[in-house]
Amino acid sequence: MTQISAAQKPAQTQAADSSKALYGGIPGKSSTRRITVRDLTGAKERGEKWPMLTAYDAMTASVFDEAGIPVLLVGDSMGNCHLGYETTVPVTLDEIALLSAAVVRGTSRALVVGDLPFGSYQEGPVQALRSATRLVKEAGVGAVKLEGGERSLAQTELLVQSGIPVMSHLGLTPQSVNTMGYRVQGRGDEDAHRLLRDAKAAEAAGAFAVVLELVPEELAAEVTRSLHIPTIGIGAGAECDAQVLVWTDMMGLTSGKLPRFVKQYAQLRTVMGDAAKAFAEDVVGGGFPQAEHAFH
Known part of the structure; x- marks a missing residue:
């Protein structure tokens, strides 16, 4: 892949200060203090990497919260591993709201991010605001996630202007499985430049982080260097600022063949x-x- 021109990575401060570390708790501070998007920005500035896991119920979320996982995603991946759907497409906003509320109740410190499912924001900014507001008000999430870069800019801008933090999702976007399938995204110069533009556009629109799924490692590293906001990799190599896995994959609960980027930590x-x-x-x-x- 041809090298993509990009802005220099923001100057890093000294090695991560343990008193400010995201993972494992903040010494001297109450355990009820929630992680915020500002904490994630600070970690990026310090060059500190951090973990994120999915969660779909209060009990599992409480285990991860106690383990010090700073960000929990109530992902539409619940469709595959929790609700028995073949894809994430059938997941409804009702289901996301119900399970997000459970995760919030089971945690005291983690930033809980609720996924906006397929059909809950594609109509435009007003629909996106209505859906995201419901997750914030009814479920108590601290942020929402939506797929797409340039095609979701108007939604991202309105949500951020309305006080709702937005995590963007680029690369393989599972809600678009019927058009793109499950394959690596960003290979080749044209696709790589498009993904980089999407990432920069998401940052400009106010997104506080960008998930990069199934993206070549070199491209993910270039995107990470180009942004002031954190990148969260899933099948995007080691240079991202954070890493996320679906918890049932990571724990060895999922049956069948797993993606090559999954590491199982239990059976x-x-x-x-x-x-x-x-x-x-x-x-x-x-x-x-x-x-x-x-x-x-």
């Missing part, structure tokens, strides 16, 4: 399956319940 599908079998065998064999499990 929950095996653990849960073994536990279910052990329970069933106890019930069938009379090993459960026993005296200590009964009331008199």
Whole structure:
């Protein structure tokens, strides 16, 4: 790929100050202090990388919050891994609102970002504002995410002007699966320049961060250097400011073949399956319940 001309990366301050670190908590401050978009900007300025995970329920969200994950995305990926849909397209705003509220209730520190699902913002800025306002007012999210760069600029601008932080999503945009499929985006000079323009346009419109999904590592690095706002990679290499994974993929709960960018940190599908079998065998064999499990 031909090198893309870009602005120099903002000057970095000293190595990340542990008293301001996003991951793992902020020493000396209340655990109820929510992460804000300003914190993410500060991390970018310090050159500090940070993790983001998806979450769809209060219990899982509380585990990640206690683990120090600073940003939780209530993604429309819930369609695939939580609601049983084949794609994210059928996910509704009602479903996002319901699960976002649960994640907010299960956390005290993480910035909770709610996805705007397909059909909830494509009509234009007014529809986007109506949908995003509902997630902020009813679910209590601290920000929303929407797909698209230049094609979503008017929506992003109005939301930001209205006081709703916006995370942009570029590269592979799953809501457009019926037109683009599941493939790497930004290969070739023309596509690379288009993605870079989209990223800069999203920043200019007021987005506080940009997700880069299935983007060549070199292009993602160029975009990261070109922006003053954080980039969040998923299948976009190591040079992004942050990394996100779908939690069921990361925990080994998802069945079947996984994308090559996924690293599994546990095998929950095996653990849960073994536990279910052990329970069933106890019930069938009379090993459960026993005296200590009964009331008199």
